[in-house]
């Protein structure tokens with residue numbers, strides 16, 4: 001009996017609520033002449049926000065660098081801090097903030113607004129927090145150590161390319177809780193979003209798929225992308241940051257699927273050997289080839305390799321023993337493979353030139369450079385993908401471009417057609433560990449993505465069945 005009465009009471013309360021709601025809805029319609037169109041306003045806000053983001057995207061730039069060999073100065077210069085600002089920045093980091101020991105792999109990032117330095121963050125790999133310097137009118141205004149409690153979480157993202165990889169990631173990969181408010185309110189939030197997507201894209205295009213996909217030529221509308229990655233979640237200030245990619249798949253609209261699985265391993269058997277991060281196909285074959293596909297992150301081939309062509313400045317016909325990449329001044333130039341710098345300086349028509357000697361009798365050359373990377377010299381050993389300088393227009397050059405050439409045993413070869421051997425595949429215990437790890441990752445990934453992810457079709461040779469006949 002008591003129970004039934006309670007049910008009636010609940011129904012009455014709900015009825016009352018509905019009546020009150022109807023009353024208010026009606027009265028608000030009456031008091032405002034035109035009905036208030038909620039959707040239209042949302043659209044207007046969305047439009048305004050997108051316009052703001054476009055403006056901000058044009059004006060905010062984030063540069064990152066990694067400390068190699070424990071040399072802070074080189075990393076500070078690499079993110080564009082030079083002159084008096086360079087000295088005061090290093091002083092603040094070392095003396096005022098007490099960051100005395102830098103380790104290989106510590107990272108720096110600088111946020112520029114309309115070309116003006118606004119903020120620098122230094123992330124020591126062995127600490128949870130980071131050092132932050134804020135700049136006002138190009139001089140340091142405040143600095144602090146920001147302690148951080150950090151959680152690591154996994155996220156799966158998928159998208160289809162409709163214009164560029166950047167746009168696809170921008171639309172699908174920004175986490176809901178990137179900032180405390182959950183939405184991008186101001187330019188600081190937007191620069192965080194740009195930084196986040198930049199890091200994700202860089203990891204994808206400049207590291208994972210750098211050997212397999214030419215993101216300038218190969219990308220087509222309709223291509224699909226799946227990424228499994230880790231994020232750093234900082235509960236104290238309610239922010240999220242990109243950490244690293246665990247696996248990625250890229251499906252071409254015209255068929256074909258590229259996959260990349262990063263894997264930490266020790267290339268030399270010796271216990272003391274350095275543990276490095278490499279990228280592999282699902283069977284443990286290395287994604288790394290001896291040389292990169294391109295020595296610049298993006299660029300248009302303005303002149304290919306030929307044995308005879310008209311020289312644009314000299315006028316007469318002569319061979320072009322290399323490939324020209326038209327890229328904006330200041331674009332990073334990478335060493336295409338591990339090797340030793342054998343020349344670094346001015347060489348008449350080449351302007352600023354670097355030559356690198358590689359294994360198996362190869363030598364690569366990079367001409368018309370605007371400048372060289374800090375902390376390298378003739379005799380320096382550079383790793384594949386390491387920045388050696390920047391695109392310019394020095395020497396006999398009609399505009400900013402990189403003249404890139406490759407020699408084998410002293411004679412010029414066409415870098416575009418030279419068949420390049422892949423790096424060593426995984427084997428033995430490392431291959432077993434890789435396969436186990438990959439299985440776990442794929443299971444987690446399918447679960448997070450809510451679907452079974454595609455795997456490349458392996459073309460199996462038709463099996464020849466030999467019928468056994470009893471005799």
Ligand SMILES: [Zn+2]
Pocket residue numbers: 303320322323324402403404
């Ligand atoms: Zn050239």
